[in-house]
Amino acid sequence: MTAHKSDPRYAGIAIAVENIVKRYGDFEAVSDVSFQVKNGEMFGLLGPNGAGKSTLIRMMTTLIPATSGRANIAGFDVAKEPDIVRRAIGVIPQALTSDIDLTVEENLSIYAKLYGVPKAQREKNIEELLRAVDLLKWRDAQTKTLSGGMRRRLEIARGLIHNPQIFFLDEPTTGLDPVSRVAVWEMLDHLRSTRELTILITTHYMDEADHLCDRIAIVDHGKLVALDTPIALKASVPGNSVVDVQFARDAGEWRERLETLAGLTSVEAQSVGSYRLHTENGPQTTASLVALAADKGAVIKSLSVQNTTLDDVFVHYTGRQLRDEQVKAPLFQMPPRPGN
């Protein structure tokens, strides 16, 4: 049995997807997507439902074979050495797949056995992970008694039970209430800082991608339409910041004064003393507004700045809103896996 060595061409690169295509009959779920994720990065795949994000993740996690193209995880080809890839990755699928009739600890223990984690290591990992996801006092509770957010945390623990280097999460906060969502984000941040972990998340929530990810790939209709850091993506889309300002006293003179502000695209009067400014550069316009107000001795009653959002980025790159689409690809069908 030849020793399996990580491909040295991919040193330092956790995930390398090259020209990957997935076709179901005539329908192309994923069309020629390529990107790389470095070790330790938190990478986001953002796109509407039906964009092909789940299909992409399934190809990367050895669940379905690619029609063409390659995926290289931790230096190993997904099609040629799927078993090694499986041991190197942890996956949280979109559906909640923990067993409701087992206890929290049993769920983790059985999963660990599937990875062949030896007993001592297993117990240590379970303890540590339960503490990390804050479920330690629930270890003997039956999973069906847990709330959705807690089950998701259990599944995060489950995905890490074998100490993988790379962690895939398919829509980790979909269906969770706002409090649980934030809890999951905090947990992911914490895990990242305490372990050497590369994380890839798929999501259709812009705030999640914006908050969590180092870099974001925007996917639409199976194609990669943009790839960069959130800041760079937003900066690449001009004229979408909105500044809402309300003056304590306004005899109508501010209408003209506002037109002089730097970076301004347009001014809308909302009601007496209230104006909405559209600008290329929110911070710049706000700064000059405040300066102008101070100069004129006026009192600003309220001021809000809304910068470019990823929704604006999405519209810019695809020409439409980030919204739901009818799923055209058939649901997971389990065709033969690569390497089996």
Place this chain on the structure above:
Amino acid sequence: MTRMMAIVERDLRKFFRSPTLMLVSMVMPLVQLVILGNAFGGKIHNARVGVVDYDHGEQAVRVREMFDSVAANIKTFTAVNCNDERQAREDVRTGKLDAALIIPAQYSRRVLAGDSPKLGLVVDNSDQFMSSSLEAEMQSLADALNTPTVQPKVVQQIVLEIVELYPYVEYMKYLLAGSIALAMYVSVMIGGGMLYIDDKARGVHEGFLVTPITRLELVMGLNLAGAIKAVLSGVSLTVIGSLLAGLGGDFSSRAGAAASAVDCGRFDCV
């Protein structure tokens, strides 16, 4: 009423959209119908009936001639000569013969003396259909023998005595074996089959397949668990069912009865 009908509509729409489901719901009962129909009914054809003649007298010959002519004409059964009642019983038990006609010793003398002559018919009463058909045939044979063709010198009063191979068994005991099989079948169907499908639909299998487990290991593991569950329900039903049906005590006396039945035939010792 409309609300209830809305639920009916929903269910029927789902049903008609699934051709596989429709096929299975209709094919399965059809298969059952054909198999059960043939098991419980149908025509007997070429049943093998053994004939044991301990008498060899004139009347015995008459019986045998009539028997052979029925066999030749109607072909409901074929006659097979046997030497020994015990062997004949054993053959009926094992299925080599479907029934056995026993002509006891002293038969002819009894007929002539009018001394309640008896003919024995050994039947396997666990095969309800076969045994009752043959009983009916033999009864009509006995009736035919009893009908005088000429002015009777001797009034025939031949009586057919049925000897059931198996003594009467209460229905619950009779049903027990089938119930055990049913319990195992249902347990595997639900605990093995439906659970598998349910898991797959909920995506649980996806969660397992990203681990190093192979598809074979996953399927075999689920099958083995299902088999264990089936064995457990089979064993519990055997134990509890036996107690309910009152089989506990019977096991010892049954053995004795079976032994004695084989040992002493009823017709060669008068």
